[in-house]
Amino acid sequence: MKKEIANYEILETISENGPVSVYLAIHKILNRKTLLKVHHSDDTKLIKRFEEEARIVADLDHPSIVAIYDYGRASQNEFYISMEYVEGGNLNSYLENHDLTIDDKIKLCYQIGNCIKVIHQHGYIHRDLKPQNLLVDKEGFVKLTDFGISFHESLKRTTPDGKLLGTPLFMSPEQINNLPVTKQSDLYSLGVIYYQIFSESNPFDAPNFGEIFSRILSFCPEDLSKVMPETPDWFSKLTNSLIEKEAANRPESIQKVTSIFEQNIQMENGNNDSGKVIKRKFNFSYFLVPILIIFSVVFYFKQFNKIETKSDLSDSLSTLSSLQDSLKQNPVNTNNITETDSSKVNIPITENIENTPNNQIQQSEKRETKFFINTYPWCRVYLNYKLIDTTPLKDSIIVKPGKYLLGLQNSGYPSWSDSIEINKNMTNIFSYNLDSIFYKLELTVQPWGKVFIDGDYYGTTPLNKPIVLSKKNKTLLIENQYYNSYTDTLIWDGQPVISKNIILNEKIKN
Structure with missing residues (x-):
């Protein structure tokens, strides 16, 4: 580990992710702790993204956003961003270490909403x-960080080259399908965070990315008010609206979301409400602390005439690119396969995979070979979660030999993944028929019922389309509060479509 970088003394290594290292450091002159993100690369594309992150953080300049202190070039291929060090921890660790009441969680969610605003x-x-x-700092104040893959809405872009960016458990359906990302995509991720804060689990959690994507695209989580009965109805409805599959069905803006908080906090707490407490924290302290800092800095400079050496932000930013999350751990190498740990599905999928050094593919096999895939129906084809092409392919795909995780996506089916090995000196051909992998369940229930399969909620009948399932045996549960519950084991009988007509028995009145 380096002892010094530019004007910073390194105290601790927080994370190392490909070309990006994150350190806890201290400025040698100002004696101020900082989070130092260092980018080691000569890749102009990655440097440009690093630059963009610095620009965004500098542009935001708000107490709810982790602040940027300094930016510069330490050596030929070494760039850094010095940012505010928040003593405390991330939201997960805060929730684990604090026994929060429902009101505490509501206030926390309100703060998070204000960060997004x-x-x-x-x-x-x-x-x-x-x-x-x-x-979340020691006072319980929330700050947003990591703008490595953020962009301005005026660009109206999808992910470059079809590469998935984001963290699977919190990605919106449109991100998974590589459709244009909007502010409503952030609102979806916000809704998942809200759901997790109250239910203490992520509704889309699954052993692998393929199943996670499938659940995000097709699974409807149960109402929070049923998972956690103490949850206020208004908050449960708000969360449900945030995680709607269609972006158009979500709230039109974050302002609408925070206004719902303010209206309901006022109603529940009267004149001396928590909303006002939160607002005081967002106003008075924000002005007092910066004023004190300004006076202290002016006095210091006048007395000692020592000026911190800073890089020229406007001149230097043209040579930088974005970086990975300072607190991300266990990166996925999306060019080459790694064994997926099913207990660690919260893994970022990012664009700078080519520079990640910990590749587990056989490095001795340098020669490229051909890979071809046939599917029915059409599918998006992913290798290690990186979009390669869409079938039917026009030509073979050139890849390095080795082991890969193949992913197939079609909007009418759950996502499918398979481990494959591509051999050198030959054309590797793979064929998949989704109709032979999955079957469709056509379900009718009289009079009506809530449908659960293996504990997952699929909707209330009448369903607007068949349920697509893998061929493993599954447990079907139909619930209606006025009728006896119905349970059955779903066993695939070899047919592409299975129809079930279920008549519920009315409960016997005492």
Whole structure:
């Protein structure tokens, strides 16, 4: 580990993710602790993204956003951003270490919403909202960080080259399908965070990315008020609206979301409400602390005439690019396969995979070979979660030999993944028929019922389309509060479509 970088003494290594290292450091002159993100690369594309992150953080300049202190070039291929160090931890660790009441959680969610409001008011879309990027200080104040894959809404872009960016458990359906990302995509991720804060689990959690994506695209989580009965109805309805599959069905803006908080906090707490307490924290202290700092800095400079050496932000930013989350751990190498740990599905999928050094593919096999895939029906084809092409392919795909995780996506089916090995010196051909992998369940229930399969909620009948399932045996449960519950084991009988007509028995009245 380096002892010094530019004017900073390194105290501790927080994380190392490919070309990006994150340190706890201290400024040698000002004696101020800082979070130092260092980018080691000569890749102009990555440097440009690093620059963009610095620009965004500098542009936001708000107490709800982790602040930027300094930026510079330490050596030929070494760039750094010095940012505010928040003593405390991320949202996950805060929830684990604090026994919060329902009111405490509501206030916490309101603060998180205000963080999002700041970036949306400036026209930015975060694209990677998750508990790890929300820092909570010792006073319980929330700050948003990591703008490595953020962009301004005026660009109206999808992910370059079809590469998935974000963290799977918190990605919106449109992100998974590589459709244009909007502010409503951030609202979806916000809704998942809200759901997790109250239910203490992520509704889309699954052993692998394929199943996570499938659940995000097709699974409807149960109402929070049923998972956690103490949850206020208004908050449960708000969370449900945030995690709607269609972006158009979500709230039109973050302002609408925070206004719902303010209206209901006022109603529940009267004149001396928590909303006002929160607002005081967001106003008075923000002005007092910066004023004191300004006077202290002016006095210091006059007395000692020592000026901190800073890089010229406007001149230097043209040579930088974005970086990974300072608190991300266990990066996925999306060019080359790694064994997926099913207990660690909260893994970022990012664009700078080519520079990640810990590749587990056989490095001795340098020669490229051909890979071809046939599917029915059409599918998006992913290798290690990186979009390669869409079938039917026009030509073979050139890849390095080795082991890969193949992913197939079609909007009418759950996502499918398979481990494959691509051999050198030959054309590797793979064929998949989704109709032979999945079957469709056509379900009718009289009079009506809530449908659960293996404990997952699929909706209330009448369903608007068949349920697509893998061929493993599953447990079907139908619930209606006025009728006896119905349970059955779903066993695939070899047919592509299975129809079930269920008549519920009325409960016997005492």
